[in-house]
Amino acid sequence: MPTDFNFEQPPHDKKQLRRQLQAERLAMIDRHQRAMHLQEVLRVWLVGRDETAIGAYWPIKGEFDALPALYRWTEAEDVKGRHRIIGLPVIDRETRHLRFHRWYPGCPMEEDAYGIPKPKDTDPFAPQMLLVPCVGFGPGGLRLGYGGGFYDRTLATLEPRPFTVGVGYSHGYIPWLAGEPHDVPLDAILTEDGVAWEK
Numbered sequence: 001m002p003t004d005f006n007f008e009q010p011p012h013d014k015k016q017l018r019r020q021l022q023a024e025r026l027a028m029i030d031r032h033q034r035a036m037h038l039q040e041v042l043r044v045w046l047v048g049r050d051e052t053a054i055g056a057y058w059p060i061k062g063e064f065d066a067l068p069a070l071y072r073w074t075e076a077e078d079v080k081g082r083h084r085i086i087g088l089p090v091i092d093r094e095t096r097h098l099r100f101h102r103w104y105p106g107c108p109m110e111e112d113a114y115g116i117p118k119p120k121d122t123d124p125f126a127p128q129m130l131l132v133p134c135v136g137f138g139p140g141g142l143r144l145g146y147g148g149g150f151y152d153r154t155l156a157t158l159e160p161r162p163f164t165v166g167v168g169y170s171h172g173y174i175p176w177l178a179g180e181p182h183d184v185p186l187d188a189i190l191t192e193d194g195v196a197w198e199k
Contacts, residue, residue, distance in 0.1 A: 012176070014144065014147070015147070017136065017144065017174070018135050018136070018144065018146065018147065021135050021136045021144070021171070021172050022061055022062065022135060024171055025061070025062040025063075025135075025169060025171070025172070026061070026062040028062075028169070028171070031062065031169075034169050034192040035064055035065065035192070037192035037193075038064050038167065038169070038190065038191065038192040039066075039068060039069045041190050041191070041192065041193075041194055041195075042066060042069045042070075042167065042190060043069045043072065043073065045190060045195065046069075046073050049129070049163075050078070051128035051129040051162075051163065052078060052082045052083065052084045052085070052128065053084070053085050053086075053087075053125055053126065053127050053128045053129070054070060054073075054084075054085075054086045054087075054127055054128070054129045054130070054131060055086075055087050055088070055089065055098075055100040055127030055129070055130045055131070055162065056070055056086055056087070056088060056103070056130075056131045057088060057089060057131065057132070057133050058088055058116050058117050058118070059133070060116060063133045063168075064133065064167050064168060064169065066131050066167055067086075067103075070086045070131070071086070071104070071105060073086075074086055074104075085102055085125060086102070086103055086104075087100040087101050087102045087103050087119065087122070087124075087125055087127065088100065088101060088103045088117075088118055088119055089118065089150070090112065090118045090119065090124075091112055091113065091114075091118075091150065093113065095153075096149075096150065096153060097150070097153050097154045097157060098150055098151070098154040099124050100124065100125055100126075100127050101118070101119040101122045101123065101124050101125070102119060102122040102123050102124075102125060103119050103122065107119055107120075107122055108120040108121060108122070126158075126162075127162045128162050128163065129162050129163045129164070129165060130151070130155075130162045130163070130164045130165065131165050131167055132145075132151055132164055132165065132166050132167070132186060133145070133166075133167060133168060134166040134167065134168030134172055134189065135168070135172060136168070136172035136173070136174050136177065137166055137168060137172055137173060137174070137177070137186075137189050137196070137197075138173070138174045138175065138176070138177025138178070138179075139175065139177070139197075140179075140185055140197070141164075141166070141185035141186040141187065141188070141189060141197055141199065142177050142178070142179050142183060142185055142186075143166050143183070143185075143186050143189075144172070144174065144177060149182065151164075151184070152182050152183060152184050155184040156182075156184060163187050163188070164184070164186045164187045164188070165186065165187065165188045165189070165190060166186040166188070166189040166190070167189075167190050167191075168189070168191060169191060169192060170191040170192060170193050170196070172191075173191075173196065187199050
């Protein structure tokens with residue numbers, strides 16, 4: 001299996017593209033600085049939103065960690081005086097869909113079947129917005145994830161459908177990325193450079 005990547009020319013094979021983009025992300029010497037910029041972009045972008053319940057994710061493999069910005073968002077009530085909540089996904093083993101359970105710093109956690117921390121014994125909730133990690137992204141809100149299809153399967157069944165926001169670093173933009181029939185485009189994409197796309 002080849003391990004050297006051509007960082008100039010991304011491969012068209014999605015499996016290899018995922019590996020290359022993850023390797024690039026992990027190799028970024030300025031990843032912390034990019035993350036700080038993306039934290040600011042997210043905090044400012046959330047000011048104009050009306051949602052009060054956001055489903056997020058536990059960052060893995062060098063993903064952007066949105067939880068600090070989201071926790072700061074929950075510390076203040078919105079302009080209508082409503083309480084804000086955030087949560088993390090829990091995989092339903094039978095349906096392979098995601099459910100979201102409340103998360104807060106210090107809440108009990110346990111590992112899921114993939115070794116990713118998830119809230120333990122916290123209340124489930126229906127998110128009005130989902131923050132979705134992007135390995136890569138393309139035109140029209142297309143997202144390249146890890147290939148498991150969890151978000152696509154979940155979004156196909158949620159009613160009402162939450163507003164979906166992809167977050168990732170700008171290196172992951174692939175202009176030729178094409179969707180597949182099961183892909184559910186995102187409603188917005190944020191990077192450290194600002195809003196990369198929004199419906």
